[in-house]
Amino acid sequence: MAVLIGLLSLVSIGPLQGEPAFDPTLIENAERTEREKREDEERKAREAAEKEAARKKAEKDYWISLNPGFLVSNANVSIKGKGGTAEMVSKKSFTAPDWMLDIKSPNYKLSEHFGVHMLLHTRRFDLKYQRYETDAPDVSEDSSGPTKVEEDLGTRLRGYYTLTVPVLYYDADGTELGLRVGLGYGPSFVQMQGSAALDNGLSNAPIILSPDRATMVQNLQISALALGSINFAEGDPVFSGLLLGLNQPGGLERMGVYMAARGDLGLDLTTAFLIQYLSSDQPPGDLKLTPLEALGAVSLSNININFEESYAPAFFLYGEYAWEYLTLRVALGGPRFKRNGFKYSMTNVIFSASVPINI
Numbered sequence: 001m002a003v004l005i006g007l008l009s010l011v012s013i014g015p016l017q018g019e020p021a022f023d024p025t026l027i028e029n030a031e032r033t034e035r036e037k038r039e040d041e042e043r044k045a046r047e048a049a050e051k052e053a054a055r056k057k058a059e060k061d062y063w064i065s066l067n068p069g070f071l072v073s074n075a076n077v078s079i080k081g082k083g084g085t086a087e088m089v090s091k092k093s094f095t096a097p098d099w100m101l102d103i104k105s106p107n108y109k110l111s112e113h114f115g116v117h118m119l120l121h122t123r124r125f126d127l128k129y130q131r132y133e134t135d136a137p138d139v140s141e142d143s144s145g146p147t148k149v150e151e152d153l154g155t156r157l158r159g160y161y162t163l164t165v166p167v168l169y170y171d172a173d174g175t176e177l178g179l180r181v182g183l184g185y186g187p188s189f190v191q192m193q194g195s196a197a198l199d200n201g202l203s204n205a206p207i208i209l210s211p212d213r214a215t216m217v218q219n220l221q222i223s224a225l226a227l228g229s230i231n232f233a234e235g236d237p238v239f240s241g242l243l244l245g246l247n248q249p250g251g252l253e254r255m256g257v258y259m260a261a262r263g264d265l266g267l268d269l270t271t272a273f274l275i276q277y278l279s280s281d282q283p284p285g286d287l288k289l290t291p292l293e294a295l296g297a298v299s300l301s302n303i304n305i306n307f308e309e310s311y312a313p314a315f316f317l318y319g320e321y322a323w324e325y326l327t328l329r330v331a332l333g334g335p336r337f338k339r340n341g342f343k344y345s346m347t348n349v350i351f352s353a354s355v356p357i358n359i
Contacts, residue, residue: 062358067102067327069354075125075334077157077192079303081342082227084198086303088127088157089150098124100352112174119167119184121316121333123348126158128266132199154271155302156194156264161335161346163188163314181319188314188335192344193236195264195302203227203301207278213287217247220300228340229304236306243300252289256296265299274298303342312337327354 072094079086105118131150165186172179197203206223210216221243224230230240242255259265278287278294289297316333334346 062106064359065104065106066357066359067100067104067354068357069100069327069352070097071100071350071352072097073123073125073348073350075123075127075346075348076131077125077127078345078347079196079198079342080345082198084200084203086155086196086198087131088155088194088196089129089131090125090127091129091150094349094351100354102354107169107176113171114168115171116166116168118164119316120162120164122160122162123350124158124160125346125348126156127194128152128156130155130197152266152268153197154266154268154298155196156266157192157196157305158194159190159192161188161190161312161314163316163333163335165314165316167316177322177324179319179321182317184316184333186314187311190309190312190335190337190344190346191307192309193262193264193306195259195299195304197302203303204274207274207297207301210287213289214247216287216297217252220297221246224300224304227303228342229300231307231340236304239304239306246296246300252293252296254296256292256294256299259299260295264304265295265302271295271298274301307339309335309337309339309344322356325355327356328352329354 074090074092074094076087076089079088101122103120107115107117109115129150130153131148134147134149163184163186165184165188167182167184169180169182203223206216206219210219224243230243238258242251242258245251246255256265265271275291275294275298278289278297279291280288312335314333314335316331318329318331318333320327320329322328329350329352331350331352332347333350334348336343336345338344
């Protein structure tokens with residue numbers, strides 16, 4: 001009995017002084033911590049899988065993406081051939097804001113960050129200035145070499161192009177949102193109308209060196225044919241008819257009126273000087289043209305451009321940053337093709353903001 005009482009007293013007294021008591025909650029807390037870690041990992045994995053599934057569904061859950069918005073652009077067209085060059089530019093750095101509508105196909109992923117899609121892009125242009133080199137140095141830049149000048153030569157080139165290109169792109173985040181860069185190359189449709197002056201000086205030879213009116217008209221017709229300004233299969237039938245009837249009474253006058261009405265001939269200083277020259281008794285001959293006849297002769301000294309080009313090769317390079325309801329893009333592109341002995345190269349720099357609408 002005394003032994004039993006002693007044992008009970010030891011149990012009631014507890015652990016010896018200075019020794020920590022055993023806490024069973026330590027095992028429970030350790031098990032709970034491991035369980036919470038596993039649950040957190042499973043939750044994160046589940047959320048990542050749901051996000052990836054939602055991304056793939058969003059990428060493939062539409063037939064086409066419309067991208068209406070606004071843009072500013074700066075275009076130039078280089079025309080080279082027949083021993084001369086003409087570079088049509090816009091005077092301002094960028095045009096006034098204009099509306100846009102790009103059409104894009106769904107993205108087809110090649111890897112986590114790379115993919116392809118089709119892009120339909122259309123852009124208009126209206127260029128009224130030409131850039132050319134002059135031997136006069138630019139005193140503001142202390143340069144002794146040739147200087148490039150942008151000037152109104154009475155010419156104008158306008159039209160539009162539509163390119164449909166496959167684009168290879170890179171997504172920094174592997175999603176449709178965020179930073180993306182892409183490069184596309186494919187066919188385009190180009191429509192151009194207007195006139196351009198070559199920088200070789202030969203285009204003005206028929207009106208400067210002709211001794212009489214009949215010779216000048218004949219030289220203008222030959223020059224127009226050599227420059228590819230006339231095309232009986234396509235192009236401007238009115239211009240072709242007026243050119244063939246140029247030696248008829250009133251032929252030059254009708255040509256001048258038509259070119260001025262078409263908007264492809266402006267009254268700049270060069271044009272005014274040539275009109276005054278052709279209307280006076282200047283050597284080498286006695287032309288004595290009326291102002292309207294002189295206007296028609298000057299219009300024919302430039303390249304007449306009026307055509308449509310199908311399947312012209314074009315490129316499109318861009319970088320953009322996309323949010324859910326807004327895309328900001330900077331792009332560089334344009335068509336390159338040969339026509340009537342000339343090589344046409346267009347370069348267009350575009351800054352745009354658009355709203356993607358998936359259908």
